[in-house]
Amino acid sequence: METAVSEWQRHAQDALAHAGYRSSGPRNAVVEALAELGCSVTAKEIADLLDEQGRAVGLASVYRALDLLDRLRLVQRFDVGEGTARYEPAHPGGEHHHHLVCQSCGNVSAFEDQGLERAIEKLSRRVDYSIDAHDVTLRGECPACHARG
Amino acid sequence: METAVSEWQRHAQDALAHAGYRSSGPRNAVVEALAELGCSVTAKEIADLLDEQGRAVGLASVYRALDLLDRLRLVQRFDVGEGTARYEPAHPGGEHHHHLVCQSCGNVSAFEDQGLERAIEKLSRRVDYSIDAHDVTLRGECPACHARG
């Protein structure tokens, strides 16, 4: 749904303004790039996209923007074990997904699963930590690599 | 159980020998350190332990050993999002646990949950990837930090 992305973009920009942050070209560009690229992107991918679009933003500023968005919980930061942080828009409703990582080609895709969420919720009540987030990564071979042998 | 660790140590050393790798002091020391430290250690923690024990191993060799052990699936490499890889002995039976990370103090602890494993197993059959591993990280506040406010 095209709407969801721009919805997130508006939401994020509102939240930034509300929190007292100034509206600036570079930061807005990062928000836009996130909305455009969607799920599972790296800081460099964002910088590269903006570069191609002729509105380059310094990598440091991309990191600063992502860090801020993460602190405001407007993006979800995660990491599938390549030593590079990945980011994606965090939807206010709390609905979220998890990731499948292809061990051959490195491709990352997303899935949702209610059974999993329920199991995690139940489990969260059982452990002695007070849980407020979780993430799950499944590793294997994507259909393309599997076909290829 | 004390036995399980040395069992893993023996298993790992056997597996290395079987795979045609030479037995060497430094690599054996890394295996021992892993057995001793157990769950969720970093390369540096291993190097530091060996250092204290007066049998220092170069950090590069620790990484090389860990990399090899990981390829032979004798250790599990994971990452809780601090930008540092963590390792732990992988038990041959396949039994494994997941991690709780304290967002205040960074402490990492382990848990097991059958309900979660079942949910993941069911889910694995549903997705189009062929899954062969998974990991789950729960984030929150550990009891100590929670008490502290």
Next chain:
DNA sequence: GTGAATGCAAACTCTTTGCATGACT
């Protein structure tokens, strides 16, 4: 003796920080 494993240092990648410059309110 031969080739693998090691140690050290240099290289690399990703990320963060210091500081002067420029932009929003």
Next chain:
DNA sequence: AGTCATGCAAAGAGTTTGCATTCAC
């Protein structure tokens, strides 16, 4: 005007790699 945000370049952290040396088989 007064900050906050940016860009650049330098600094940092973690990890990998090149190469000469040492050690296992």
